[in-house]
Amino acid sequence: MVTSGTVSVRVVVSGRPYNLSKSITVNNRSGFAFTAVAAQEVDSGFDCEGTILSIPSPPTAGEKLGRYCLRQKFSIDAREVNDGPNQGFKYVFSVVPSLNNVSTGYFYLISPDLKNTNSEFYKAQCGNYNSQTNTGFTSGANLLANAIRHEAGSTQSHYNNYVMAQNDPSNNLGVVAEKETGSPLKGLQQFTNDVRDILNARVSAIKAATDVEPCGTSVINYDANCMFQGHVNYADAQGRYQSCQ
Amino acid sequence: MKTGLTTIFCLCLMVGPTVQRQEDDFLDLTKIKPPKQRRTSIIAGGGMASTDGSPSPKPRLKVTLLSLDKRSYQLGDKFIYEVMLENITESVFVIPWTSDYYSVKPYEGSDPPGYVSASLRLVIKDEVSGEASAAGEGVYGSELVPGSLKRLRPGQKVRIRALGQWWFGSEEATKRIMMKLPQAYDVQARFSFLDVGGKPWYEPALSANSLSVELRKRQQ
Secondary structure (H helix, E strand, C coil): CCCCEEEEEEEEECCEEEEEEEEECCCCCCCCCCCCCCEEECCCCEEECCEEECCCCCCCCCCCCEEEEEEEEEEEEEEECCCCCCCCCEEEEEEECEECCEECEEEEEECHHHHCCCCHHHHHCECCCECCCCECECEHHHHHHHHHHHHHCCCCCHHHHHHHHHHCCCCCHHHHHHHEEECCCCCHHHHHHHHHHHHHHHHHHHHHHHHCCHHHCCCCCECCCCCECCECCCCCCCCCCCCCC | CHHHHHHHHHHHHHHCCCCCCCCCCEEEHHHCCCCCCCCCEEEEEEEEEEECCCCCCCCCEEEEEEEECCCEEECCCEEEEEEEEEECCCCCEEEECECCHHHHCCCCCCCCCCCEEEEEEEEEEECCCEEEECECEEEEECCCCCCCEEEECCCCEEEEEEEEECCCCEHHHHHHHHHHCCEEEEEEEEEEEEEECCCCCCCCEECCCCEEEEEECCCC
16 A cells, blocks of 8 residues: 555445445655765766866866765656555655666865875965964865865765755655655656656755855855864966965 | 668658647647556656756746636646746757657667656645645657657747646645645646756746635545
């Protein structure tokens, strides 16, 4: 059975008819919830379904020092109940987080110059920021840690936004799909379409939640408490950095 | 040469099943007979990839909900409605134009060339999921089935008449809605692409206008 209701049966015993009925509650099946995928670091040039993740080297002012890609996929196996009181009802037999051998994934890229402690860019981050005067630069170590945290950390990150959104039962594709049932008056194909449409809307909701900027800014030089850690020392048009004083 | 032409003619007969004939810019999905072919299981999916807040591709169509056959329904009732779709891009935009899924996609597991599918549904506001959608209709098309794709010129408008049912899918959503009945709802139409032939995913197009309907509990 796929939906709750009241089943009834007419029994005739020794010529005397009895109308019997019993309410039945159908509980949600377990094991359908999608688990958030782990964040996976990728190299520059990663192809995220047509969008290439890359960061200029050396980084330039206005360009991001970290990027991410959320690839959400699902496949459902929709079926029809063949007999019993729910005959003709449609339901989702199974749902998996992949489509055509492509799985859901969360990928992030950190500027190669920021990861290279010997790069000119990394060494130019002086670590002499003065919060009183709001002058000076963040340190390379802080900038790198904050970039990773902003994209893939367990707090104040796009990745954490994704995890929270996809773990929300009203968004979780597996949980949502498990509950869907189709009318006996509609075909299996239409039920499949309806479920896909509903899940695509949840995909959009998870994407929108993931896009929310941690600490309210796309600038990454904030720590996990959203405290500004100092300016980034970018090279000028001639490739020169401000000196550390 | 004659053999070649005969072969082409036969191939056309094989791959080009007759799609319901329609007035050019009008598709009536309410007169389609149920398919003879049935499948016991359909596997299909969806999703999308997005990077750092990249905006979703905007809808390419403007949807207008033109009419509903009634203004008061019981939960579970079927209804007939009509929508207008308008190509709001500056280039030709292709939409699926038949409900004959089994002709367009005769084999599960492989998409025919240029395969496009979309779902047309009516939606109401829902406090949990944002919106609850009534059971809708699917439209399909591929390059192999003549007439199954509609190429809309910029600004071109087409109408679709479709059959829906006030059926909200999950028991939870149905219970939430049922608790409020009778209730007036502002109903909007939504046209969502499901398969786009390898092209970027489009954001579903939701009608800017709405029509008010009353939903009531089903009388036993």
